Amino acid sequence: MSSDASPAPAKTPVTLREVAASAGVSVATASKALNGQGRMTAETRARIRETAQRLGFRPNSLAQSLLRRRSFTVGLLTNDTYGRFSLPLMSGVSDALVDAGVSVFLCNVEDDTRLAQLHVEAMLDKRVDGIIATGKRIDRHLPVDLANLRIPVIYAFTQPDPGAIAFVSDDAGGARLAVEHFCRLGKKRIAHVSGPSGFAVVHARAQAYRDVLIERGLPVIEPLLGAWSEAWGHEAVGKLFGAKAGREGAPDAVFCGNDQIARGVIDALRERGIGVPDDVGVIGFDNWEIVAEATRPPLSSVDMNLAALGREAGLALLSLVGGKPAEPGIRKLPCRLVVRQSCGRPPGG
Amino acid sequence: MSSDASPAPAKTPVTLREVAASAGVSVATASKALNGQGRMTAETRARIRETAQRLGFRPNSLAQSLLRRRSFTVGLLTNDTYGRFSLPLMSGVSDALVDAGVSVFLCNVEDDTRLAQLHVEAMLDKRVDGIIATGKRIDRHLPVDLANLRIPVIYAFTQPDPGAIAFVSDDAGGARLAVEHFCRLGKKRIAHVSGPSGFAVVHARAQAYRDVLIERGLPVIEPLLGAWSEAWGHEAVGKLFGAKAGREGAPDAVFCGNDQIARGVIDALRERGIGVPDDVGVIGFDNWEIVAEATRPPLSSVDMNLAALGREAGLALLSLVGGKPAEPGIRKLPCRLVVRQSCGRPPGG
DNA sequence: TCCCTCTGAGAAAACCTTTTCCCAAATCGC
DNA sequence: GCGATTTGGGAAAAGGTTTTCTCAGAGGGA
Structure with a gap:
């Protein structure tokens, strides 16, 4: 009974402190063991890791973000109600980011300036690492100004501000x-x-x-x-x-x-x-x-390969967040013809 | 020059500590002044508020979340690639939550169990307050088990787990x-x-x-x-x-x-x-x-009034997060007939 | 004048993790 | 066997906010 190994659905998440206590080390050592940092015997490291595993420890992302000044979160702003364009795009974005542990806030702002402002501020308060702006048509501006935001902004399939980075279909x-x-x-x-x-x-x-x-x-x-x-x-x-x-x-x-x-x-x-x-x-x-x-x-x-476009936009944002500078400008991504039956068969085909 | 009042686009966000220093009080007092807590002269409170305003102070949501053990964030899980059903629903959810300062992580997991698992864990790590599960058809399960998650889960327009709370159209x-x-x-x-x-x-x-x-x-x-x-x-x-x-x-x-x-x-x-x-x-x-x-x-x-359905789901989740208990079960929301021309006019109408 | 109560405000702990510095013990060279 | 270096691990600060506790001073009553 005392050695109950089943990962009980703990009511409150287990913290690093508990892992450390259970393994008989300090939190500093526990942190280093789990992150592959610092120096310690292989035995100690293994023991801590095993303890963390057994307790079902998952680091609190909020605490990490606070320390690293990075939330591993980006905002996706759209005004495409039915999501016909923005959802495939969003899938691509999400796809590019999920492996880096980055999650996406989706905000549909319709064409409401007040709502857009509200959402942008909420995202800023939550310290998103960057924002991707998208829309239902390439020609229209979103109803909010993203120009001087002190976090990177990428435009995808929407009209960019001058001097910004944008991905559009060719x-x-x-x-x-x-x-x-x-x-x-x-x-x-x-x-x-x-x-x-x-x-x-x-x-x-x-x-x-x-x-x-x-x-x-x-x-x-x-x-x-x-x-x-x-x-x-x-x-x-x-x-x-x-x-x-x-x-x-x-x-x-x-x-x-x-x-x-x-x-x-x-x-x-x-x-x-x-x-x-x-x-x-x-x-x-x-x-x-x-x-x-x-x-x-x-x-x-x-x-228009919107998913690919979203993926590119996601990767570009990631690189920007990582500190790599990038040329402003509009990048055009190739389209692809999907042949079904309405266009006809080759002559003699 | 020294009294430059224009809200310069600060490179790094201003913290409560800076507000306090600028107003000549402690951070504790500053915090209480801005939150309407504690006791102090009206003059002090006004001065601190004015200072915060002038400096463009916005509290760091990450720090607040860490302390309050609430992230003001929920996850929306869907497998509706084109978003025909989930985006209107999502708009409703978002609409219900934005006024409470809650943002929505959208995760499109297609029908990929591994991807779904990945997203759910990312959301859990980010300490979302709750999860709304939705899909493209009411009858299908999402490819992931949300049953024992220690955070509230609401199902909307998708097949719920037994004992869960779900909103569907009537x-x-x-x-x-x-x-x-x-x-x-x-x-x-x-x-x-x-x-x-x-x-x-x-x-x-x-x-x-x-x-x-x-x-x-x-x-x-x-x-x-x-x-x-x-x-x-x-x-x-x-x-x-x-x-x-x-x-x-x-x-x-x-x-x-x-x-x-x-x-x-x-x-x-x-x-x-x-x-x-x-x-x-x-x-x-x-x-x-x-x-x-x-x-x-x-x-x-x-x-099917999907936006309204999303709104209800959002409010229900909010109430659950707030600690109010709720009966498990399926709530059916009324539909509405939109009359255009294909059904015909009343006889003699 | 002395004691008590109130008022306004600050110190410090807490939330959880990471990282830098530091220290004791062990090992090495000679 | 002695000083110098390495090793294993811990203490503490940092990140930004909220909240509880504490405290000095002011005012009131006797």
Whole structure:
């Protein structure tokens, strides 16, 4: 009974002091034994370690943080309510940090300045080692100023402050991927339907679209800019394919600014009796799997690799926290084309 | 120059000791002044407060936590990668806690037991005050055992351990809302298409569906159970509306188990030339706005009030952390019907 | 004037860990 | 056998705050 070895669910966590007492040494020695510091006989070290193990000792992270002036904690600020973009990103961040023992505070601040301020202050009070700012769209600022915070800040998939470090997807590169894929499939008249002209990414992708077509000597159809919605995709098909029954001059491929637009395009094409992918190929953007896979046919789409982006942002923050300086600026990470069925098969394939 | 009042971005945070020194009192007095404790002249208290303000003093939360044995931090565990369910829930949790100064660690553990274990231990080491467990579907367990944790655990929208406290949506009530709405609209033949029969919620909703119809003396069409997908909704229409051209005996309303199924149903009805909502009304479940609003016509849907559910869970955890005992058990929170256009208008309305 | 009570404020312990310094004993060289 | 070095381990400070206890002085009553 006295040698009960089962790790009883202690009501209060066991401290280093108790381990030391139980092993018959001082707390200093116990600390050194567990951290591989100091000098002592192998026997002493082993005994202390065994005691700690038996008692289920886990160092109090709060005390460590207080001493080291590092909380092993970072804040992730987002305004993406449904988390469609920020959760994959967050997974990447978390993934990069968990091995370093760093946990992530997630704060969804919507677009509420007061709320954002409140959360930032709470995080500062808790002595987070750094902050990652992210959002639902690359072009929009978060409703709070993170510029002079005395802790490192990394921007990921959101509009950075000048002089800051930011990770974003290479939208132009992603667009090239899509359009070049259409070219390889032998498409000759490739159209582009995208979101509102107020977004910088819309223009970046549109320009890349034009560049590829010009390089290949294919006709450029002026991109149709509208909204990020299915309804707009639907409407755009009306403009592209017109009232004329003949398919002379009509596109044989449509590259869309996001998956919802693509979905609207596909639905509208079906309503007109135009087959996807046989008559017209379609590629979306975002690779929002739950939508892309449910589309009929399953939608090919450009994936922004948000998890990888999050991982990079996490590692960069870690390095900054570790004291390594880093160049300010915007780092673009490559996209990746996920081919499903909506874009068509290679000719003769 | 010496009276520079601008709150300079100090490189290192100002401590209570500095405030005390600057105000010419001891740290004990300073602490008491700022916390409204102890006895001192109003003048002294005001002077200390003013000094703290001027210096931009913010108490180090780590030191406070160490002393109070409370970190003002909770962990939120989820396995919902895209966060469709957990982010609205998380917003509610966060909302309930932010005013109490409590921050939330979000850990997405996918379905990886090792990862889950790792995160839970990290949170325990950081002395979180409690944990909220949530998931993407109410029926599934998280891949980690939270039963004997010596800190309070609340389950929200996920399968709880026996003897635990859980908050879930009232699925039967939500189903009643939908079916009764159809009844009020004068629908006579109401069908139900839902997800896999492996889910308890599927049966709860199906039973509520039957109950309402029986109460009203309307015919019960045996619910069609399949998958949570558009494809299944599409397929189910084939079964419900058969090959027979006549609409004798065919449903005039379909209540769907989620919005994706509903979407599939609507698409399939359109393909058959059946009008929504004029010929057949459709109601979905989840009220996933980004889908429901993009559907043509916009989809009426049962909303599970996830943010409210998160808020309740947060408050319950707070109360538990505060030492107030609570009955174990499952609390069901009411759903709410969001009426858009897919269900139809009242007769003569 | 003396004793008692109140008032305002400070000293110190506590929370838990890490790290620097220090000391006694043991070992080594000669 | 004696001084110098190494070895094993402990005492104490530090990190920033809160809280309890203590204490000097002021004011009141007799």
